[in-house]
Amino acid sequence: MKNKLTISAIIILIIVIGIIFKMFLSKDGKKNILQDNAAQQKIDSYKVANDLSKPASLPKSPNNKSSETPITKNQDLNGSAIPPALSDTKVDGVLRADSNGKLIINRDIRHIFDYFLSARSQESLDTIISRIKNHINNSLPSEAAKQATEIFNSYIAYQNDLKKFEPSVTLEGNKDQYISELKKAFQERMDLRRKNMGDKIADVFFGEEESYDNFTLQNLEIQTNDSLSKKEKDDKIKVLEDQLPEELKERYKRKREEASVESEINELLKNEGNEQKINQLRESVYGKEAADRLGQLDKQRKEWQNRVEEYQKSKDTILGSSDLSNENKQTKIKELEKNFNGTELIELEILEKIRAQKKK
Numbered sequence: 001m002k003n004k005l006t007i008s009a010i011i012i013l014i015i016v017i018g019i020i021f022k023m024f025l026s027k028d029g030k031k032n033i034l035q036d037n038a039a040q041q042k043i044d045s046y047k048v049a050n051d052l053s054k055p056a057s058l059p060k061s062p063n064n065k066s067s068e069t070p071i072t073k074n075q076d077l078n079g080s081a082i083p084p085a086l087s088d089t090k091v092d093g094v095l096r097a098d099s100n101g102k103l104i105i106n107r108d109i110r111h112i113f114d115y116f117l118s119a120r121s122q123e124s125l126d127t128i129i130s131r132i133k134n135h136i137n138n139s140l141p142s143e144a145a146k147q148a149t150e151i152f153n154s155y156i157a158y159q160n161d162l163k164k165f166e167p168s169v170t171l172e173g174n175k176d177q178y179i180s181e182l183k184k185a186f187q188e189r190m191d192l193r194r195k196n197m198g199d200k201i202a203d204v205f206f207g208e209e210e211s212y213d214n215f216t217l218q219n220l221e222i223q224t225n226d227s228l229s230k231k232e233k234d235d236k237i238k239v240l241e242d243q244l245p246e247e248l249k250e251r252y253k254r255k256r257e258e259a260s261v262e263s264e265i266n267e268l269l270k271n272e273g274n275e276q277k278i279n280q281l282r283e284s285v286y287g288k289e290a291a292d293r294l295g296q297l298d299k300q301r302k303e304w305q306n307r308v309e310e311y312q313k314s315k316d317t318i319l320g321s322s323d324l325s326n327e328n329k330q331t332k333i334k335e336l337e338k339n340f341n342g343t344e345l346i347e348l349e350i351l352e353k354i355r356a357q358k359k360k
Contacts, residue, residue: 083122091115095136097144109148110205113155129156151201158196162189175224179217186213211248215240261285269298308351311336 092115093108103109116132129152136148165185171178190210193202222228222236241249261281268274268281275295282291318324318332340348 083119085119085122086116091135095139095144095148097140101141101143103140103144103147103151105201105204107204107208109151110155113152117159151197154197154201155205158193161192161196171224179221179224182220183217186210186217208245208248211245212252215244215248215252258285307339308348311339311348312352312355 091112093111095109095112096104096106098104112135113132116128116135119128132152133149136145136152139145140148165182167178167181169177169181190202190206193206197205218240219237222233222240225233228236241252244252261284265278265281268278275298278298279291279295282294286294314336315333318329318336321329324332337345337348
């Protein structure tokens with residue numbers, strides 16, 4: 001049991017570090033902090049704290065028509081209505097052409113694609129594709145625009161071919177097989193990128209991410225190796241870290257420190273009266289403004305938790321009553337649910353399903 005708990009803790013730590021790190025690669029994450037629901041607040045706490053750099057604006061020129069395309073609250077430059085996910089934001093990156101009118105290949109291109117694709121739950125893929133192609137044509141000369149469109153088509157093809165990793169075993173159940181399947185999935189994903197986009201584009205779009213994926217996989221192998229002592233594990237991980245590119249090394253070190261602080265904070269959150277200590281820890285890592293916003297999220301999460309617990313307690317009392325018919329019980333439960341709005345009801349339903357499974 002202790003070994004399983006240790007492995008679970010390792011998984012959680014690696015996942016947390018991975019999530020935070022990939023936020024740096026995606027350059028996204030600030031805006032969604034106030035839009036996501038309570039179930040996402042823990043992940044959002046990392047998003048709001050990261051000071052993600054934005055690209056410097058370019059002077060307008062024949063080869064760089066628009067250095068930064070703004071998205072207004074209600075419409076884009078073509079007058080089309082935009083989804084809430086993109087409202088009051090700026091396109092995440094800049095499309096550039098060189099002096100010969102050819103597209104400059106960099107990771108900004110992928111950031112821009114992902115920026116528009118982030119609205120997939122709010123508008124059709126056809127609309128998004130049209131929006132991206134309009135942005136390309138408004139930002140680049142004809143030859144570069146043609147190149148960018150071809151890259152976008154290959155990127156969409158890759159996204160369509162991409163399969164979700166579904167291991168046949170759990171890490172706790174069979175760690176060797178799990179890691180073997182994870183390795184295979186990583187390799188298949190790398191091969192798929194190069195099949196659809198070619199080596200050059202895949203390396204630019206995903207090279208840094210793949211380096212980190214490989215590091216994470218080797219880290220996992222070390223952490224779950226029971227034959228190694230803690231010191232041996234630490235030494236091997238240090239060697240891995242030293243092999244990372246300098247920028248990645250600094251980012252990983254920073255994210256590891258943040259994950260350690262978050263782990264300490266999560267322990268403090270289990271008990272009342274630690275608000276000042278938690279705020280001090282966050283302020284030391286994220287700064288005062290972010291720490292204050294995270295403190296507000298803690299309050300919102302606590303209020304949500306209290307509401308759910310009150311609902312569940314009342315529901316259990318109703319269901320356990322021998323004086324009520326089944327019809328009356330359902331009526332009273334419906335009355336309880338009126339205290340929640342539409343989004344909250346969806347979350348509540350999920351929580352109730354999880355609770356029901358635990359009772360089995």
